[in-house]
Amino acid sequence: MLITHEKWPRTAEEAEAEQGRLAGLVDVSTPLGPVRYIAGLDVAYAIDSSRVAGAVVVLDADTLAVEDMATAVMDVEFPYVPGLLAFREMPALISALARLTVEPDVLVADGYGIAHPRRFGLACHLGVLAGKPAMGVAKTAFVGRSAEPGIQRGEAADLVHDGQVVGAVLRTQLSTKPVYVSPGHLITVGDATRMALRLAAKYRLPETTRFADQLSRRALAAA
DNA sequence: GCGACAG
DNA sequence: ATCTTGTCGC
Numbered sequence: 001m002l003i004t005h006e007k008w009p010r011t012a013e014e015a016e017a018e019q020g021r022l023a024g025l026v027d028v029s030t031p032l033g034p035v036r037y038i039a040g041l042d043v044a045y046a047i048d049s050s051r052v053a054g055a056v057v058v059l060d061a062d063t064l065a066v067e068d069m070a071t072a073v074m075d076v077e078f079p080y081v082p083g084l085l086a087f088r089e090m091p092a093l094i095s096a097l098a099r100l101t102v103e104p105d106v107l108v109a110d111g112y113g114i115a116h117p118r119r120f121g122l123a124c125h126l127g128v129l130a131g132k133p134a135m136g137v138a139k140t141a142f143v144g145r146s147a148e149p150g151i152q153r154g155e156a157a158d159l160v161h162d163g164q165v166v167g168a169v170l171r172t173q174l175s176t177k178p179v180y181v182s183p184g185h186l187i188t189v190g191d192a193t194r195m196a197l198r199l200a201a202k203y204r205l206p207e208t209t210r211f212a213d214q215l216s217r218r219a220l221a222a223a
Numbered sequence: 224g225c226g227a228c229a230g
Numbered sequence: 231a232t233c234t235t236g237t238c239g240c
Contacts, residue, residue, distance in 0.1 A: 043230075045231050052231095080231075082228040089230070111229045121229070142229045175240085180229085 001103055003094045003129045008087070010078075015087045016118065023120040025128050028113070028183040032106060032133050032191040035061045037068075038199070039104030040208020041096070041126070043089045044216035045076070052076045053223065054092025055216035057208065058102045064199070064207050070099035071219035082142070083117045086125040093126065106187065107134040108199065108208040113184030113192070115144050115159055115166040127185025134184035135192040137199075137206055141180060151175050154197055168193045172200035179205065 009015040037058050044053045051073060058068040072095030078088040089111075112121035113136040121142075127134030144161035146169040153174050159167035159182065167182030170193055179200070183192040199206030 043231085045230080047232055049231075080230065082230090085229055116229085136229080138229050140229070142227095 001097045001100055015084045019118045019120040022128050026124050027186055030186050032187045035105040037102055037104045039107045040212040041093050042110045042212035042216045044220045049076055052092045053216045053220035054096040055212045056096045057211040058104050068100055068102035070096045072096040073223040086122040109136045110209055112136045112138050112142055113182035115182035123184025133186040135187050136182050136184055137196050138180040149178050173204050176204045
């Protein structure tokens, strides 16, 4: 899966302007079609944040068995700024995606989609540049408010921001802290929520995230 | 103006 | 994000 990205922003101002332009291309009203391969993406940082390891794992949609995986280690060139996470993590993720052999049908990122200050979180950025369905599952709150979802697995509450439903706060396991789901591109809030629940059949976090997380750490340690 | 703030 | 395995508790 090749993604070309010319002129990557170097300053926060340029980055925000870029998000403003690309945000208009996001589509979160098209239902997710048939899915055979699901990609999970995550990034690991060196203790001094000088280097970053991007990892992507591809799972079979039915069995959740690992079908493919790839990593990419490089120097970090953008600081961590809430709202601009994509500019820090995408270079490594794009590089890893280029090394895949199996073409995924949907990308599951560690972070947010449209539940973002400018409606353009990491999952949106990945989806738009890849031209594929993408969604995000985050572990902690960022933007938006919601009611507390019930304690049963599968219970969810709308994540609302600026009067719009931008995602869902989903309980993936009984009595565990909920996760934050939001669509990134070519997928709806409902489809993203169902996908997240299905991927988190056994643990609080989706299998995609768990696999990609450990893969990125191993790649960093081995580099 | 003051805090909060994905990873 | 990162330092970190087993262990106490529901």
